[in-house]
Amino acid sequence: MIEMKAVSLTYPNGAQALSDIDVSIQSGEFVFLVGPTGSGKSSFLRLINREEIPTSGKILVDSQDLSILKRSKVPFLRRKIGVIFQDFKLLLQKTVYENVAYALEVIGTPRYEIARWVNRTLSMVGLGEKAHHFPGELSGGEQQRISIARALVNNPVILLADEPTGNLDPETSWDIMQLLAQVNQKGTTLLVATHNKNIVDTMRKRVIGLAEGRMTCDQEKGAYSLAKAESAPGECP
Amino acid sequence: MNAASVSTVMILVMILGIFLLLAMNLNHMAENILQQLQITARLTPTLKNEQIQELKKKIILIPEVSSAEFISKDEAFRRLQKNLGRSISISDVGANPLPNYFEVSLKSPREIELVAGRITKLPGVETVRYGQDLSRKIISVSRVVYWTGTVFVILLLVSTLFIVSNTIRLTVFARRREIRIMQLVGAANWFIRWPFVIEGMLQGLGGALLSIFLINIFYPFLADSVKNAFIFVPILPPELVIPRLTALLLAAGVLTGAAGSIISVNKFLHLT
Numbered sequence: 001m002i003e004m005k006a007v008s009l010t011y012p013n014g015a016q017a018l019s020d021i022d023v024s025i026q027s028g029e030f031v032f033l034v035g036p037t038g039s040g041k042s043s044f045l046r047l048i049n050r051e052e053i054p055t056s057g058k059i060l061v062d063s064q065d066l067s068i069l070k071r072s073k074v075p076f077l078r079r080k081i082g083v084i085f086q087d088f089k090l091l092l093q094k095t096v097y098e099n100v101a102y103a104l105e106v107i108g109t110p111r112y113e114i115a116r117w118v119n120r121t122l123s124m125v126g127l128g129e130k131a132h133h134f135p136g137e138l139s140g141g142e143q144q145r146i147s148i149a150r151a152l153v154n155n156p157v158i159l160l161a162d163e164p165t166g167n168l169d170p171e172t173s174w175d176i177m178q179l180l181a182q183v184n185q186k187g188t189t190l191l192v193a194t195h196n197k198n199i200v201d202t203m204r205k206r207v208i209g210l211a212e213g214r215m216t217c218d219q220e221k222g223a224y225s226l227a228k229a230e231s232a233p234g235e236c237p
Numbered sequence: 238m239n240a241a242s243v244s245t246v247m248i249l250v251m252i253l254g255i256f257l258l259l260a261m262n263l264n265h266m267a268e269n270i271l272q273q274l275q276i277t278a279r280l281t282p283t284l285k286n287e288q289i290q291e292l293k294k295k296i297i298l299i300p301e302v303s304s305a306e307f308i309s310k311d312e313a314f315r316r317l318q319k320n321l322g323r324s325i326s327i328s329d330v331g332a333n334p335l336p337n338y339f340e341v342s343l344k345s346p347r348e349i350e351l352v353a354g355r356i357t358k359l360p361g362v363e364t365v366r367y368g369q370d371l372s373r374k375i376i377s378v379s380r381v382v383y384w385t386g387t388v389f390v391i392l393l394l395v396s397t398l399f400i401v402s403n404t405i406r407l408t409v410f411a412r413r414r415e416i417r418i419m420q421l422v423g424a425a426n427w428f429i430r431w432p433f434v435i436e437g438m439l440q441g442l443g444g445a446l447l448s449i450f451l452i453n454i455f456y457p458f459l460a461d462s463v464k465n466a467f468i469f470v471p472i473l474p475p476e477l478v479i480p481r482l483t484a485l486l487l488a489a490g491v492l493t494g495a496a497g498s499i500i501s502v503n504k505f506l507h508l509t
Contacts, residue, residue, distance in 0.1 A: 049421070071426075072425075072426065075420075075423040075424060075425045075426065076423065077423070078420070078421060078422065078423035079422070079423035081423075083421050089414065089417065089418060089421075091414065091415060091418065102418065102422075103418075103422040106419045106422060106424035106428060106429075107422065107423055107424055107425075107428075108425075108428070150418075150422070154422065154423075
């Protein structure tokens with residue numbers, strides 16, 4: 001589903017975000033991306049979404065070569081990819097329902113389908129009752145559920161989560177991770193960039209470790225502690 | 238809609254309109270003077286009638302020429318007498334000293350120099366005269382007016398573009414969250430762009446309409462008072478200029494408005 005071959009990314013200001021990344025993620029996988037702040041986790045996700053173009057190397061997403069993808073085709077790539085963020089990125093003047101429906105409206109979905117999809121997705125994330133509230137009236141965990149619903153309403157094949165639990169308390173973080181795991185169970189390829197050692201160690205999914213833009217570790221059923229910067233590249237102790 | 242931006246666009250479009258009016262009128266005056274210029278082609282005295290007819294055909298065949306009138310030496314003398322008030326007769330001067338000649342009028346007076354040159358080369362033509370100095374001066378002045386005008390118009394259009402694109406940039410910035418979300422969920426670029434483009438066009442349109450309104454009030458008044466004060470100045474009548482000017486200014490306002498907002502939105506879309 002996602003293939004990176006010798007991918008490097010240098011920002012225009014000269015900062016080296018990623019160097020020489022080789023990775024292959026299959027359809028339906030659940031992958032944690034771990035590493036300290038500034039290790040390149042967000043850049044990794046931004047490459048998949050084609051918010052960044054690699055300085056060198058090649059990326060294939062759903063068999064499409066992103067380095068030769070025309071700018072006008074980028075929106076169609078993004079319709080296959082849902083994204084959620086630490087800060088939720090909700091529109092506070094719109095209701096829960098409207099926030100989720102917005103994602104369908106702006107890609108030209110017919111109105112009658114919008115209602116069906118939005119209601120279905122909202123009840124899936126457990127917000128069926130709160131459709132007509134405004135985000136500001138809800139808790140952090142519920143707000144993250146809205147953003148998950150918005151990312152999923154379009155039935156993406158890939159879901160990218162950038163620190164989805166970064167602003168949430170431990171208990172709520174667990175709820176959110178359970179929800180994401182459910183989504184993954186249904187077949188969506190899931191990439192979660194996180195700091196949360198506890199969650200990574202408990203869930204035992206594939207872990208890709210990053211430090212200073214390099215892959216330090218890639219392990220099935222890995223753990224956070226195993227993906228530290230000291231470990232040799234490519235193998236985990 | 239932003240009142241500051243619309244009123245700035247209005248002022249710019251109005252300056253543009255005033256400038257165009259000025260240029261159109263100057264051009265009109267120049268044409269007016271040039272239109273009255275004729276080429277006088279003196280013929281060699283020995284030319285026979287058939288040769289004169291032949292020559293007339295050749296002159297008329299020049300594409301820029303609209304008519305060529307033959308004036309015989311007798312007719313020329315009669316005209317001279319008339320001008321001098323019949324105070325001379327042929328007997329006073331012994332023989333008619335005047336030549337036969339053609340009076341040539343032109344379709345495109347700006348080509349007068351070229352046409353005069355061609356007529357000079359025709360066999361049977363002795364000398365050619367036309368308002369050489371005057372036509373050169375008018376043509377060079379109108380060329381200067383044309384080029385300064387073009388530069389000025391471009392500058393005004395560019396300023397309008399900047400004003401609109403700046404305002405739209407602020408609007409885009411205010412809505413950056415929504416735009417970011419639209420990009421993330423895969424809204425097409427045109428979908429993100431069109432509301433801003435319409436807003437830019439409306440700003441241009443608003444500014445243009447206001448300035449057209451003002452010009453519609455002031456120009457007829459101005460044209461009238463110029464006409465009354467200087468009867469010999471050929472000022473363009475409002476009913477002739479204003480429709481054309483309206484179309485030009487509307488197009489200028491709307492198109493620069495659209496272009497200005499496209500510039501701003503594109504800059505933003507490619508940055509994120």
